[in-house]
Amino acid sequence: MIELSGISKVYGIDRLVHALRRIDLKVGAGEYVALMGPSGSGKSTLMNIIGCLDRPTAGTYLLEGGTVSTMDDDQLAQVRNRMAGFVFQTFNLLARQTAERNVELPLIYRGVPGPERQRLAMEVLERVGLTEWAMHQPNQLSGGQQQRVAIARALVGRPRFLLADEPTGNLDSRSGQEVMVLFEELNREGMAVMLVTHDERIAHHAGRIIKLLDGRVVSDELNPAPLDATAELERIREQAHTAASAGAGTAAAGMADPPGMADTRGGPV
Amino acid sequence: MSLIEAMRVAAAAVISNKMRTFLTTLGVVIGVASVIALVSVSNGASAMITGQIEALGTNMLVITPVNARVTLTLEDAQSLDSRVPALSAVAPAMSFRGTAKWGINSYETSIEGVAPSHVEVRNYEVVEGRFISAADVDQMRRIAVIGHTVLGELFKGRQALGQQLTINGQQFTVVGVLAEKGQAMGTNPDDVVFIPVTAAQRLAGTTRLTVIYARLSSGDLATETVAQIRRIFDRKFGRADQVRVQSQDELLGAVDTATRTLSLMLGGIAGISLLVGGIGIMNIMLVSVTERTREIGLRKAVGARRRDILTQFLIEALFISIGGGIIGIFLGSLLATVIARFGGWSSAVSADSIMLSFFFAGAVGVGFGMYPAMKASRLDPIASLRYE
Ligand SMILES: Nc1ncnc2c1ncn2[C@@H]1O[C@H](COP(=O)(O)OP(=O)(O)OP(=O)(O)O)[C@@H](O)[C@H]1O
Ligand SMILES: [Mg+2]
Numbered sequence: 101m102i103e104l105s106g107i108s109k110v111y112g113i114d115r116l117v118h119a120l121r122r123i124d125l126k127v128g129a130g131e132y133v134a135l136m137g138p139s140g141s142g143k144s145t146l147m148n149i150i151g152c153l154d155r156p157t158a159g160t161y162l163l164e165g166g167t168v169s170t171m172d173d174d175q176l177a178q179v180r181n182r183m184a185g186f187v188f189q190t191f192n193l194l195a196r197q198t199a200e201r202n203v204e205l206p207l208i209y210r211g212v213p214g215p216e217r218q219r220l221a222m223e224v225l226e227r228v229g230l231t232e233w234a235m236h237q238p239n240q241l242s243g244g245q246q247q248r249v250a251i252a253r254a255l256v257g258r259p260r261f262l263l264a265d266e267p268t269g270n271l272d273s274r275s276g277q278e279v280m281v282l283f284e285e286l287n288r289e290g291m292a293v294m295l296v297t298h299d300e301r302i303a304h305h306a307g308r309i310i311k312l313l314d315g316r317v318v319s320d321e322l323n324p325a326p327l328d329a330t331a332e333l334e335r336i337r338e339q340a341h342t343a344a345s346a347g348a349g350t351a352a353a354g355m356a357d358p359p360g361m362a363d364t365r366g367g368p369v
Numbered sequence: 370m371s372l373i374e375a376m377r378v379a380a381a382a383v384i385s386n387k388m389r390t391f392l393t394t395l396g397v398v399i400g401v402a403s404v405i406a407l408v409s410v411s412n413g414a415s416a417m418i419t420g421q422i423e424a425l426g427t428n429m430l431v432i433t434p435v436n437a438r439v440t441l442t443l444e445d446a447q448s449l450d451s452r453v454p455a456l457s458a459v460a461p462a463m464s465f466r467g468t469a470k471w472g473i474n475s476y477e478t479s480i481e482g483v484a485p486s487h488v489e490v491r492n493y494e495v496v497e498g499r500f501i502s503a504a505d506v507d508q509m510r511r512i513a514v515i516g517h518t519v520l521g522e523l524f525k526g527r528q529a530l531g532q533q534l535t536i537n538g539q540q541f542t543v544v545g546v547l548a549e550k551g552q553a554m555g556t557n558p559d560d561v562v563f564i565p566v567t568a569a570q571r572l573a574g575t576t577r578l579t580v581i582y583a584r585l586s587s588g589d590l591a592t593e594t595v596a597q598i599r600r601i602f603d604r605k606f607g608r609a610d611q612v613r614v615q616s617q618d619e620l621l622g623a624v625d626t627a628t629r630t631l632s633l634m635l636g637g638i639a640g641i642s643l644l645v646g647g648i649g650i651m652n653i654m655l656v657s658v659t660e661r662t663r664e665i666g667l668r669k670a671v672g673a674r675r676r677d678i679l680t681q682f683l684i685e686a687l688f689i690s691i692g693g694g695i696i697g698i699f700l701g702s703l704l705a706t707v708i709a710r711f712g713g714w715s716s717a718v719s720a721d722s723i724m725l726s727f728f729f730a731g732a733v734g735v736g737f738g739m740y741p742a743m744k745a746s747r748l749d750p751i752a753s754l755r756y757e
Contacts, residue, residue, distance in 0.1 A: 153670055153750050174674045181672025192667045192754065196385060208374050209672040253671070 101260060101292065102127040102150060107159035109145050109315075119145040121315040122159065129260065132287045132326070133294045134303035137312035143296045144265055146312070150294065151184045151263045152176045164260070181209055185254025187264035191246045193238040199249045200225065200234040206257040224252040228282060244275025251282055261292035268302055274340065277333040280305050284329040305329050372680070379685035382657065383692075390689060393653045396646025397693030397733060398700060401726040404639040405701025406708065408722040411635060413705075413714035415628040422620045429490070430456075430595065431615045432581040439611045441578040443566065445602075446484070449583060452601060455594040457586040460490040461578045463569045469515075469523055469562050470535040476522045479561045480536055482569020490584050491558075498530050498545035501565050509567040514545035517559035536562065537572055591616050643729055646693065647737035654686050654741035658748075665745055666753025679746040686738020687731060694730025698723055 102125070109120040119142045127133055127150075135143050148154040149161065152168055155176075161168040163183060171179065180186075185206075193202045203221040212220070225234050228248040238246050247267060254262055264283070268276030284305060287293045297303050304327045311319040383390050432449075434441050446461035460483060467480035487493070488500040500514055513534055520529055534541045541564060550558045570576055585594060595614045602612045615623075658665070665678055702718045709715065 148751050151670075174676075177669065177672050177674045180670060186670050188754070192663065192670075194664055194667070196381065205668070206671040208371075209668070209674070209677060211371065257672075 101129045101164060103162040104150070105160055105162075107146075107149060107156045107161060109142070109149065109154070110157045118315050120149070120156070123315075123317060125310070125317065125320075127261075127292065127294065129292055130287070130290050131292050131294075132283075132305070132307045133292075134306035134309045134323075135294060135296045135312065136298070136300075136303050136309060137318075141312040142315040143312055145315075147263050147265050147294065147296055151186055152179045153186075177209075181206055181257060183260045185251075185257065185259040185262045187247070187250050187254050187262065187267045189266040189269040191238070191243075191250045191270070193246055193249055193253075195238055198235050198237055199230060199241065199252075202238070202249055203252045203256050205253060210257065220256055221252070224256045225249070227255065228252045242275070243271050244278055247271060247275070247279055248282065251279065255286070255291075259291075261294065262286065264293070264295040266296050266298070268297065268299065274333070274336050276302070277329065277336050280329040281333055301327070301332075305332075372684075375677070375680045375684050376688075378681050379688055382661075382685050383688045386657075389653060390692075393649050393689050394646075394693030394696065396649040397643065397690050397730050398646075398697040400639055400642030400646045401694050401697025401730055402701035402704060403642060404635065404726050404729075405698055405718055405722055406704035407635045407638065408632070409701075409705035409718045410708050410712070411628060411631045412717060412719065413709050413712060415624055415631075416717075417712075417714040418624050419621060422617055422624065428585040428587070428591075429617050430583040430585065430591075430598070431613075431620065432583065432598065433579070433613045433615075435611055435613055439606070440576070441581060441612065442576055443578065445605070446578065446581050448601065449581065449598065453583075453594060453597055455586055455590040455597075456583045458486045458490050458584040460484055460487040460582040460584075461566055462487065462580050462582065463566050463573065463575075463578050464580075465569075465573055467537050467562075467572075469513075469519065471523045471532060474523050474525070476519060478516075478519055478522075480569065480572075481561055481563050482566035482572075483563050484566050487563065487582070490582050493550065493558075494548040495545050496548045498543070500545055501563060505565045506567050509571060510565055511539060511541045511568055512544045512565065513541040514547060514563040515543055516547050516561040516563075517549035518557055519560065519562055520546055534562070536564070539572060541568075591618075639726075639729070643733050646690070647733040650686055650689055650734065651737040651741060653689070654682065654738055655744070657685065658682065658741050658745040661745075662748065662753045662756040665748050666750050666756065669748070669750035670754060675746040678748075679742045682742035682745045683735065683738050686742065687734040690730045690734030690738070691727070694727050697730070698726055701726075 104123055104125040107120055107123040107125075108118070111117040111119055123146065135146065137143050145154070149156050152163070152171075153176075156169060159169070163179065166179075168176070168179060193199075194205070200218065200221050203225060204217045207217040207220060222231070222234060225231055228251055230245060230248055230252065233241060233245060233249075238249070241249065247270075251262075251267075262283070267279055267283075271279065280302065283293050283295065293306075295302075295306065303309050304323060306323060307326050308320070308322050310317060432441070441461075443461055446459050449456060450459040462484075463482035465480055466477060468475055468477050469480070470476075481487075483501060484506055485501055485503055488495065493500075495514070498514070501512070504510070505512055513536070515523070515529060515534075520526070523529075523534075524532070529543045529546055532543050534543055547559070547563075564572075566578070583598070585591060595616065598614050599609075599612075603609050665673075668678060705718050
């Protein structure tokens with residue numbers, strides 16, 4: 101499905117920054133890939149190129165047999181609209197628009213008529229468990245809920261793959277795990293998922309783990325025993341419960357639960 | 370993205386910043402309101418003047434001194450009558466504002482000293498009694514013929530014939546009443562008291578005339594006749610151009626020129642204020658684009674093409690400018706009506722000027738909204754998403 105060969109990305113004019121150096125990578129339909137690496141190693145750059153948000157400086161990118169590297173801006177926009185679903189660390193929901201309207205957005209640019217858009221949006225909102233929150237605006241939702249709205253938005257156009265750049269980075273562990281459960285379910289249904297994370301535990305949900313360093317792939321391994329996201333969520337819930345019933349104070353509880361607490365950087369656009 | 374969807378998004382953006390939107394529209398509001406009001410005022414005023422000129426009648430020449438040192442007299446009128454065969458009638462006049470009194474009623478009106486020919490030259494009609502006769506003029510009789518408005522204002526509909534009027538302290542006998550001519554574009558030819566020209570001169574203590582009206586027997590002769598009249602006066606005064614000889618066409622032409630100058634000036638004012646309004650719109654649209662950089666980035670990430678973003682921001686600019694245009698049209702019409710009431714002409718806000726303002730407001734929106742919209746449409750999605 102995704103086929104990168106010799107992809108490089110260089111930033112800057114005077115002082116060149118080699119964000120990616122001759123990357124060769126294939127990702128098949130239905131794969132679940134975690135991308136890891138230290139800060140500045142080029143993870144986001146790679147995701148942006150795969151998602152057609154950015155163009156490589158050199159190399160070819162074949163997506164479903166089509167050559168993305170030679171497309172113009174409007175063609176790229178269409179590929180993004182039909183092929184990719186993005187989930188961002190900072191949610192990037194439109195403020196002053198309901199969750200439902202936010203989810204409709206990709207369909208608006210596809211020219212889907214209003215009633216059909218609403219039907220599809222409500223369908224995916226139900227899928228992420230937010231039916232009751234459909235008419236709420238982002239500032240009335242917790243961070244975890246906002247991220248699930250963002251996932252619904254990424255799903256509504258039935259893309260071929262989901263790209264998530266540190267999707268749990270702004271969430272507490274329980275909301276983050278809820279997101280991971282969603283990804284796992286989607287992947288089981290055949291959706292390819294690529295996610296960037298700094299968290300080994302999160303990465304181990306994926307069936308394949310790729311590590312980047314200084315713009316190069318330094319390891320690309322299959323994960324023989326991926327973590328079961330639902331079981332993980334259960335474990336986190338239990339931990340929180342024990343901590344609370346043991347009266348272990350605010351520190352442990354804070355780690356596990358209150359929505360919005362971790363919501364410092366993220367927020368509506 | 371469909372146009373309706375783009376309009377919905379633009380409307381939401383405009384509404385979410387009510388105060389800012391309102392302040393931004395002000396430039397366009399003031400521009401459009403001033404166009405509407407000023408065009409209406411200039412149209413109303415020029416229609417009024419045109420009406421006054423047209424009320425003179427066709428084939429009419431108006432002879433006036435160019436300045437106060439030049440004196441026109443009754444002899445001049447007589448010599449024109451006898452020496453210019455192309456003139457079918459010559460009507461000297463000496464007029465001033467005066468107060469006519471009857472009993473306790475008093476009324477300020479135009480007192481016009483005229484000769485018998487006046488009734489014919491100016492197209493008046495006597496309904497009661499008679500007009501001023503040659504004998505009245507020769508003998509300086511203190512008699513008066515009153516217009517329809519004066520009849521109503523002074524005599525309140527009572528029998529006027531034979532009554533004694535006091536004009537500037539002198540007694541005059543009413544010998545005739547004129548038929549109503551009717552308002553002609555704001556002027557009232559019925560608001561007048563005619564007395565013999567000689568009596569008027571004595572009342573004013575002068576031998577001057579204010580104007581000599583002359584009627585041409587045929588419009589074809591206008592140019593030659595005007596030249597002939599000029600020669601007569603050149604000879605009399607020993608130098609050229611001491612009197613103005615104007616035909617109705619020329620007077621209308623002069624008004625037309627004045628109106629055109631006025632229109633040009635108004636166009637300038639309107640242009641400048643719309644320019645200022647447009648700059649305001651551009652400024653606020655640039656702010657809006659910057660504020661919503663992340664929104665633009667996101668829209669692009671989910672598949673918005675350049676033209677989708679362009680349309681969205683152009684429509685936003687159009688909403689502001691056309692909204693301002695509509696408010697401006699209402700405000701301008703209101704202003705025009707108020708001014709017209711004071712000016713005494715009928716206010717007419719022309720459909721043309723409304724269409725024109727509307728069109729200009731739209732053009733300003735597109736013109737000044739284009740740059741910010743282009744800027745928005747060209748933003749790089751990743752850089753925009755990272756924008757803080
Ligand atoms: N627009 C840009 N202009 C210049 N340099 C850039 C730009 N974007 C990224 N870089 C550089 O490219 C390199 C890779 O950046 P990238 O954002 O892909 O890293 P990352 O692995 O996602 O890091 P992090 O974990 O902190 O998100 C970095 O050195 C970064 O400074
Ligand atoms: Mg990154």
